[in-house]
Amino acid sequence: MASTSVCAATTGKSPNMLKGIRLVGNKSSQCSFSIESILGLDKKRDCTLALKPYRPWLEPSISTEEDASNTCLHIPILSYENPFFHAVNQAMPGERIVQNEKYCSATERLSYKREMSWYRGRRPRTAFSRSQIEMLETVFRVNSYPGIDIREELAHKLDLDEDRIQIWFQNRRAKLKRSHRESQFLMAKNTFSTNLQE
Amino acid sequence: MASTSVCAATTGKSPNMLKGIRLVGNKSSQCSFSIESILGLDKKRDCTLALKPYRPWLEPSISTEEDASNTCLHIPILSYENPFFHAVNQAMPGERIVQNEKYCSATERLSYKREMSWYRGRRPRTAFSRSQIEMLETVFRVNSYPGIDIREELAHKLDLDEDRIQIWFQNRRAKLKRSHRESQFLMAKNTFSTNLQE
DNA sequence: TTGTAATCTAATAAT
DNA sequence: ATTATTAGATTACT
Numbered sequence: 001m002a003s004t005s006v007c008a009a010t011t012g013k014s015p016n017m018l019k020g021i022r023l024v025g026n027k028s029s030q031c032s033f034s035i036e037s038i039l040g041l042d043k044k045r046d047c048t049l050a051l052k053p054y055r056p057w058l059e060p061s062i063s064t065e066e067d068a069s070n071t072c073l074h075i076p077i078l079s080y081e082n083p084f085f086h087a088v089n090q091a092m093p094g095e096r097i098v099q100n101e102k103y104c105s106a107t108e109r110l111s112y113k114r115e116m117s118w119y120r121g122r123r124p125r126t127a128f129s130r131s132q133i134e135m136l137e138t139v140f141r142v143n144s145y146p147g148i149d150i151r152e153e154l155a156h157k158l159d160l161d162e163d164r165i166q167i168w169f170q171n172r173r174a175k176l177k178r179s180h181r182e183s184q185f186l187m188a189k190n191t192f193s194t195n196l197q198e
Numbered sequence: 199m200a201s202t203s204v205c206a207a208t209t210g211k212s213p214n215m216l217k218g219i220r221l222v223g224n225k226s227s228q229c230s231f232s233i234e235s236i237l238g239l240d241k242k243r244d245c246t247l248a249l250k251p252y253r254p255w256l257e258p259s260i261s262t263e264e265d266a267s268n269t270c271l272h273i274p275i276l277s278y279e280n281p282f283f284h285a286v287n288q289a290m291p292g293e294r295i296v297q298n299e300k301y302c303s304a305t306e307r308l309s310y311k312r313e314m315s316w317y318r319g320r321r322p323r324t325a326f327s328r329s330q331i332e333m334l335e336t337v338f339r340v341n342s343y344p345g346i347d348i349r350e351e352l353a354h355k356l357d358l359d360e361d362r363i364q365i366w367f368q369n370r371r372a373k374l375k376r377s378h379r380e381s382q383f384l385m386a387k388n389t390f391s392t393n394l395q396e
Numbered sequence: 397t398t399g400t401a402a403t404c405t406a407a408t409a410a411t
Numbered sequence: 412a413t414t415a416t417t418a419g420a421t422t423a424c425t
Contacts, residue, residue, distance in 0.1 A: 055342060057375050121345010125401050125424050144253060145417090147319010163361035164401085166416090171400065174419070176253075323411055323414050343404090362414090368404075369414065375405090403422070410415075 128168070132158045136168055144173055326366070330356045334366055342371055 128136070135158060139146065146154070146169060148162075155162040326334070333356060337344060344352070344367060346360075353360040 055374075057378065121343075121347055121349075122402060122423075123346040127425080128401090145319075148321040148415095149319055151319075161359075161361070163359070163364075166361075167402065168400095170417080171402085173417090175400080177418085320410070320415060326414090346402095364403090365415065366413095371404090372406075373413080399425095401422100401424080404420085406418090408415100408417080411413090 126160070126164050128160075132160065136165070136172070140169065140172055144169065144176070324358070324362055326358075330358065334363070334370070338367065338370055342367065342374070 136154070139150070139154065143150065146165070151162050151165045151169075154160070154165050158165075334352070337348070337352065341348065344363070349360050349363045349367075352358070352363050356363075
């Protein structure tokens with residue numbers, strides 16, 4: 001791979017992304033969004049720099065119609081051939097800032113979301129194996145806050161990235177807390193109905 | 199490295215950790231906390247399983263004296279030789295749950311914290327180079343929410359882990375928001391004093 | 397649909 | 412200063 005192109009077609013990370021490309025067209029050879037183009041080293045594309053980066057918190061909290069027409073989500077203004085199609089849209093945190101519900105229906109937005117999700121740039125979901133989960137759970141029972149050394153050890157033993165271990169423990173703690181809250185709630189409800197019967 | 203020991207002495211990840219070991223004693227050869235011992239495969243240490251895992255949210259919010267004497271932070275009950283010294287204490291999120299302030303002074307706790315930080319298991323702080331920061335900043339200017347592919351690309355180009363990139367962008371966004379809030383505040387203050395002068 | 401991996405923010409700890 | 416971790420909410424994939 002000589003080029004430093006960053007797009008799905010050349011990195012070929014997940015089948016999802018390839019599917020996405022087929023969906024948009026069969027232009028995988030034209031895909032050319034690269035770090036160089038971000039850095040502006042790719043001089044012939046400088047014109048695209050007019051697009052402003054996605055900074056939700058710099059926007060006014062209640063957007064006017066003019067603002068709405070200016071937001072990144074007001075598509076389709078960017079084509080796939082445009083390198084900034086990837087840069088700007090890639091990691092938009094969903095519809096939280098969608099003020100243009102008046103312009104497109106919920107189903108339209110949903111199908112749009114479906115089509116677009118392939119380039120949103122989320123890491124493909126890791127599917128842990130049975131044995132990996134077992135080991136993680138066993139360690140979790142003893143220590144729900146493994147430090148860097150245990151995380152690295154697990155990562156090595158389970159052939160996973162340390163970051164996946166970290167995230168797994170974060171989600172696992174959240175799950176435990178959730179279930180704890182739920183059981184607390186059930187206990188409270190139980191006590192309540194028992195008190196009523198007396 | 200034949201053993202799967204997880205402690206700083208054998209993994210030798212950072213000079214900090216080695217310092218910590220020297221601080222506690224010169225027992226680096228005895229260090230033997232391993233995934234096996236967590237999993238209970240190390241039968242001869244099973245007795246240590248009496249120690250309960252650290253689950254702050256399962257504890258009552260206001261602890262009694264009995265509870266306090268039972269918490270992990272009520273040291274020194276664990277010696278370095280005890281494998282669970284590492285497991286249980288490793289990633290305690292600091293003093294947030296310290297209810298035993300009545301038992302040890304602030305300075306005592308501080309020096310304790312100093313001594314103990316080496317095994318808390320935090321990843322050693324990454325020192326980004328000038329050029330790495332430059333590239334990250336340049337990309338950030340265009341896209342503050344890089345997706346997985348750009349993050350991987352950057353990781354490869356800058357010889358960093360992808361999750362360091364992720365964390366860097368999270369912290370960078372927080373910084374931008376902070377500075378934005380500050381400038382908003384200054385502007386408001388300015389407007390206020392100008393209005394007073396009129 | 398559900399469960400859970402991945403992402404984000406905000407606050408905070410630690411260096 | 413700024414990197415690393417956490418909780419908690421949310422998104423989105425299998």
